[in-house]
Amino acid sequence: MAEDQQRLNIVGMEREAMQGFFATLGAPEFHARQVLQWVYQRGVSDFSAMTDLSKTLRVRLKEIAKIGLPDVVSESSSADGTRKWLLRLVDGNCIETVFIPEEGRGTLCVSSQVGCALNCSFCATARQGFNRNLDSSEIISQLLIAKGLLQLSGHGERPITNVVMMGMGEPLLNYQAVISAMRLMLDDLSFGLSRRRVTLSTAGVVPAIRRLSRDCPVSLAVSLHATDDALRDKLVPLNRKYPIRQVLEACKHYLLGDQRRRVTFEYVMLKGANDSKDDAHRLCGLLDDVRAKVNLIPFNPVPGVGWQASESGALNTFRDVLLSAGIMTVTRRTRGADIEAACGQLAGQFRDRTQRRARL
Numbered sequence: 380m381a382e383d384q385q386r387l388n389i390v391g392m393e394r395e396a397m398q399g400f401f402a403t404l405g406a407p408e409f410h411a412r413q414v415l416q417w418v419y420q421r422g423v424s425d426f427s428a429m430t431d432l433s434k435t436l437r438v439r440l441k442e443i444a445k446i447g448l449p450d451v452v453s454e455s456s457s458a459d460g461t462r463k464w465l466l467r468l469v470d471g472n473c474i475e476t477v478f479i480p481e482e483g484r485g486t487l488c489v490s491s492q493v494g495c496a497l498n499c500s501f502c503a504t505a506r507q508g509f510n511r512n513l514d515s516s517e518i519i520s521q522l523l524i525a526k527g528l529l530q531l532s533g534h535g536e537r538p539i540t541n542v543v544m545m546g547m548g549e550p551l552l553n554y555q556a557v558i559s560a561m562r563l564m565l566d567d568l569s570f571g572l573s574r575r576r577v578t579l580s581t582a583g584v585v586p587a588i589r590r591l592s593r594d595c596p597v598s599l600a601v602s603l604h605a606t607d608d609a610l611r612d613k614l615v616p617l618n619r620k621y622p623i624r625q626v627l628e629a630c631k632h633y634l635l636g637d638q639r640r641r642v643t644f645e646y647v648m649l650k651g652a653n654d655s656k657d658d659a660h661r662l663c664g665l666l667d668d669v670r671a672k673v674n675l676i677p678f679n680p681v682p683g684v685g686w687q688a689s690e691s692g693a694l695n696t697f698r699d700v701l702l703s704a705g706i707m708t709v710t711r712r713t714r715g716a717d718i719e720a721a722c723g724q725l726a727g728q729f730r731d732r733t734q735r736r737a738r739l
C-alpha cells in the first residue's frame with residue numbers, strides 16, 4: 380500500500396505535464412501521446428498492455444507510476460435510462476456522477492467538489508455541507524469510469540458525447556483542477572470533445588467567469604433562479620457577493636469572443652416565489668441585451684427544504700412570456716428523479732467540515 384501511494388498517478392495529467400514527465404524519464408515525447416491515447420481512448424489501466432512502448436519503459440512506468448481511479452461503490456439505474464454511480468475516493472469520501480442518455484447523445488453530469496460550500500436554499504448537495512475540492516484526476520476519472528461501464532453495457536464506442544459540470548460542487552470555486560480536467564476532455568488525444576459539448580454551470584463566481592473566457596472558453600450556464608437581488612440573496616447566497624447585474628455583465632463579457640454563442644440561464648421554478656408573470660417579464664428585461672437561452676428547471680423535491688414545485692400551468696405561462704419576447708426557452712426534462720439523480724439531488728457520502736448538517 381505504502382508503495383502504491385508513492386507511485387505517481389498519471390490520470391489527470393494534461394498533455395504538457397505528461398510530456399514533462401516522460402522527459403524526466405529520458406523517454407521521447409511521443410510516448411506521452413501514446414500513453415494519453417491508451418488511457419483515455421482505449422481505457423487501458425495497466426502499463427503492461429501498452430504494447431507500442433518498449434518493454435523497459437513499461438516496466439519502469441509500472442515501478443514509478445499508476446493509473447489510479449476511484450472505486451465504484453454502487454450503481455443505480457432509473458426507469459428512464461439515467462444511471463448514477465457512487466464513487467469512493469482514496470480518502471474515503473464519496474461523490475456521485477450521473478449519465479443521461481437521450482436520442483442521439485449521451486450526457487455525463489460531473490462533480491467538481493465533495494459537497495458544496497454555497498448553501499443554495501433549495502439544493503440537496505448544499506444540505507450535505509462541504510468537505511474538499513476534487514483534484515483534476517478525480518474529475519476526469521468520472522468520465523473514464525462511466526465510459527468503461529457504459530461500453531461494457533452496450534452503449535457503443537463513444538457513449539459520452541457531452542459533459543456538463545453540473546454535479547456536486549461549484550466548479551468555479553475549484554478553478555485550476557476543473558480547467559485542467561476540461562482541457563483533457565477537449566484534447567484530441569484524450570476524449571476530444573468540442574468546446575460546445577462541454578458545459579460549465581456556475582452560481583455566478585464573477586471573477587472566475589472572466590478568467591474562464593481566457594483560459595478555457597467552454598459553454599457557460601449560469602444558475603440565475605431569481606430576477607431581483609432580494610430573492611436571489613435568499614436562494615443563492617453567493618448573490619450577496621456577486622449580485623445579478625455583475626453576473627450579467629460577466630456573461631456579456633464572456634460572449635465577446637464568439638458572436639454565435641449564448642449563455643444558458645438556469646431558472647428553477649419555485650411555486651409562489653419566482654414563477655409569476657411579473658417575474659417572467661422582469662427576466663425578459665434582464666436578458667434584453669444578453670445573447671441568452673433559458674432552461675426552466677422543474678424543482679426536484681429535497682427533504683427538509685421549504686420550497687415547492689411550480690404548477691405546470693405557471694411553468695407554461697412563464698415559458699410563453701419568454702418565448703414571445705424572442706428568448707430561446709426550454710423546460711428541462713426531469714431525469715433520474717426515482718434514483719435521486721436529478722438536478723439538485725446529488726448528495727454523495729462524506730464528512731461535512733462546515734458543520735452545516737449539525738446546524739439544520
Ligand code: SAH
Nearest residue numbers: 502545549580581582602645678679722723
Ligand atoms: N454550483 C453550480 C453547479 C450545480 S448545477 C451551479 O450552481 O450552477 C446544478 C443545477 O441544478 C443548478 O442550476 C442548481 O441551481 C439546480 N438545482 C439545485 N437544486 C435543485 C432542485 N432541488 N431542483 C431543481 N434544480 C436544482
